Amino acid sequence: MREISLKVKVPSSRNAYYPIVFGNNHWKQTLASFVENHTFSKVIFLVDEQVFSFWKEEIEQFPHPEICILPSGETSKNLEKAMEIIGFLTRQGCDRKSLLVTLGGGVVGDLGGFVASLYMRGIAFVQIPTTVLSLVDSSIGGKTGVDTSYGKNLVGSFHFPSLVIADVMFLQSLPETQKKNGYVEMVKHALIADEGYYRQLMVPFTEKEWPSLLWKSCQIKARIVEKDPREHHLRQILNFGHTLGHAIEHAAGYEILHGFAVAWGMIGEAFLSVKQGILRQDILHTLIQDFKKNSLLFSPQTILKLSWEDVRYPLLHDKKNIRNHIHVVLLEKIGQVKHTSCQYSYPLPEELFQEAFVFLKNIAEEWDESH
Amino acid sequence: MREISLKVKVPSSRNAYYPIVFGNNHWKQTLASFVENHTFSKVIFLVDEQVFSFWKEEIEQFPHPEICILPSGETSKNLEKAMEIIGFLTRQGCDRKSLLVTLGGGVVGDLGGFVASLYMRGIAFVQIPTTVLSLVDSSIGGKTGVDTSYGKNLVGSFHFPSLVIADVMFLQSLPETQKKNGYVEMVKHALIADEGYYRQLMVPFTEKEWPSLLWKSCQIKARIVEKDPREHHLRQILNFGHTLGHAIEHAAGYEILHGFAVAWGMIGEAFLSVKQGILRQDILHTLIQDFKKNSLLFSPQTILKLSWEDVRYPLLHDKKNIRNHIHVVLLEKIGQVKHTSCQYSYPLPEELFQEAFVFLKNIAEEWDESH
Known part of the structure; x- marks a missing residue:
């Protein structure tokens, strides 16, 4: 299967686009070349616990990732977890030029995007969806959010990723x-x-x-x-x-x-x-x-x-x-x-x-x- | 003193501007005509406690405001207070077409702007600064945020008001x-x-x-x-x-x-x-x-x-x-x-x-x- 990509316009800037790069077993190479072409001060991974346990070796092949593991399931998508991740970013010394990479389904993507939109008023993030639902839906369109006692996704933002890597390889581990x-x-x-x-x-x-x-x-x-x-x-x-x-x-x-x-x-x-x-x-x-x-x-x-x-x-x-x-x-x-x-x-x-x-x-x- | 206004470009849309309307004792009229020209489902005021105690009669002259009072001081600028305000908006039945009006200094403006940026992924807000500092500084430029244990304004967003009303009348109550x-x-x-x-x-x-x-x-x-x-x-x-x-x-x-x-x-x-x-x-x-x-x-x-x-x-x-x-x-x-x-x-x-x-x-x- 060949790699294909699609450019999506970023709404807040006149001529900016972000790509959705679609392929099979291409995520490491695509992410590495993206990181090489930018000058990020740090790269942090936010990974779903189940995804990590299945793909640990694969993920650890990426050079020097700092990994924050998120418990699987919708119950992780709350403000407290968002603040925990912000604490992790602070302890890792992340600044405005740091990059957050989310690897998981909709919960990881929505929560990671939410954190990226708020940390120091917004840092760059790359989304790597690992489920069919997040690949075709939540990873496209910049909607981020958390669930609160007042409602699902009642608190959120629009924050567009710099890159989406849609790697169908990850679907292998999907029930x-x-x-x-x-x-x-x-x-x-x-x-x-x-x-x-x-x-x-x-x-x-x-x-x-x-x-x-x-x-x-x-x-x-x-x-x-x-x-x-x-x-x-x-x-x-x-x-x-x-x-x-x-x-x-x-x-x-x-x-x-x-x-x-x-x-x-x-x-x-x-x-x-x-x-x-x-x-x-x-x-x-x-x-x-x-x-x-x-x-x-x-x-x-x-x-x-x-x-x-x-x-x-x-x-x-x-x-x-x-x-x-x-x-x-x-x-x-x-x-x-x-x-x-x-x-x-x-x-x-x-x-x-x-x-x-x-x-x-x-x-x-x-x-x-x-x- | 005559009213003057300044148009400021909204970054996320190509041809949109928001005005800063500067004057003396003009806020009620300016806000009323803004509300008349839009179709907001609800108008909610977020008001600093001290400002409210000094300007109660003045504020209550505005037709049917739903008022949320915020304790004065930087300690109010936190996530818990943001969630309380979100709870207030929910209980008042606010939807995506509701308007939040902030009346106070930098804390009310920053916190109110933060809430407006996150509630249902963003609702409109009008900022009425009541201090010199917020009038010349924080009310201009769309920076919102809250303080967390990880740092001041470490968590925040860019969310531009629909209108800023700079009414020097409010400075009368300022030490x-x-x-x-x-x-x-x-x-x-x-x-x-x-x-x-x-x-x-x-x-x-x-x-x-x-x-x-x-x-x-x-x-x-x-x-x-x-x-x-x-x-x-x-x-x-x-x-x-x-x-x-x-x-x-x-x-x-x-x-x-x-x-x-x-x-x-x-x-x-x-x-x-x-x-x-x-x-x-x-x-x-x-x-x-x-x-x-x-x-x-x-x-x-x-x-x-x-x-x-x-x-x-x-x-x-x-x-x-x-x-x-x-x-x-x-x-x-x-x-x-x-x-x-x-x-x-x-x-x-x-x-x-x-x-x-x-x-x-x-x-x-x-x-x-x-x-």
Whole structure:
């Protein structure tokens, strides 16, 4: 597999771009030549604990890394851990010219990016995603954040990496469920932007075909965030499936993986699109069949356990709400969402979300009984 | 006094500017018309406790403000307080379209700006400085931050306000020492950029002349940060006096006011400039005489109490250090600093800083004995 790269515009400076370099077993060389071409005072690695235990020898081949290990899991993504990492950087004598390299999934990337955005008002960072989800989604677009008692990602910033190294080698250590978790976001990219890509994703494909599909998703996401880095308009379409999806994820106490919650969310929001007369009913049914066939409607028991009240609370406190109105991205057809030149998400009344949730519960029930 | 305003470029967007509106007793009207011209979902005030107790009636004249009161003093500028304010915003139902208005000195502005930069990855904020120091310095330039156990402002961000309202009315409630504290930064602006302004500041002036002098400083600072918002080059010159100044302030446990520490710092760094053959010796002596005459070399006892070791530690951990080298801005003459097109601060060996500190101690001793 050859290395390919994509330039993404940095929003805060007129002519600056950062590359996403995609390849297989190329991270050390790509990172080394990046470091050589800059004059960083120090290079610090922030590595996920599980990734480190699997890839220790590989990571330690990089010359003289100072490594900070982060316990795996979403519970690490908090302010206290951010401050611990800042303490580590201080003790290592990091200054404004130091570089932070994050190696791990979304938690390491979001938390590391958050720290890099705040340490001395911002230092450079390189992101090396090691999961499908972070490779196609969270590593692209500069969103950083931590979870607080007030909400997930309620506290965060936009801070763009200097370089993203997407090395599919790291996916070798990823469990199948985690792969599927990320695959849902690829399906979302297809649904909002590219019908042909959706067809590609829905037919069985081999291990060898993964890289080109991953790359396709990286391109779709990069092109969207580049046009609207701070989510004022176009970038909102990436939230398709995420209004109901986030609410389900939160209501389930994060026992359901993000991707699977979003899969349920996409069906729910496709239902809302039908209700609004925007999407054809038969396309909704095709989606449901496709999602079932590809095992994306995972964990129906989780949906069945939830009540409308459980889901209602996080919906009413969604970060995307404006003036207490719940907003949602609506699907027009496969590969296209409803939008005007200035509106990409739409406020809908609470009652419709309740109907959508009941619709999801019915699917979950049928699906659960048939298995 | 007529209202005047200044447009400052927002670095992250190509054609966006934010205004600094300068006047007397105009804040309510200026803020009201700004709010009217936007569609904020909520307006929240963050107000310094002392400012609120003095200006309560005035502030409550603004229609329906939700007010969060912040205890006065630098100790409020920490992550815990930031999280408390975030909790307040959450409870008030603030969303991405809400506005935070800060009313107070540097602490309220820096902390409020920090919260505004992180809440839901950034909301709009308006800064209303109520001290000389915040009016001419911290309210201009988008630097936000909190103090942590690892250092002052070690954690922060760049987040530019949508509007700054510089209302000299609020200075009525300011003690004389606090006025002088801010006046030092005005002298710094003059020293690095405008000899004529320096002369104006050094002769006795009346209360009536304050506004035009304050306005001059706002202009100098705004023009500098506009050219280099993220302190990659030119903006560094604003750090004149701040390498030794910060170290003294830190070593004294913040018992000396920021401005007075910077006044000592400027003399120390002018001494370094002489040592480097950049500044004429007689100009250094003029500066010392001018500073003494204008009571800027305040609290010589504080300097006398400090040892070199006390000052050395914070110098070695200065946020502006690069690769462990202490950096300093050097004065060439009154109104001009040494620089090339790419270098605005210079690394000097530790020993020279020790010499400069001894020089300051000698001045402090003479000054103390003569009073």
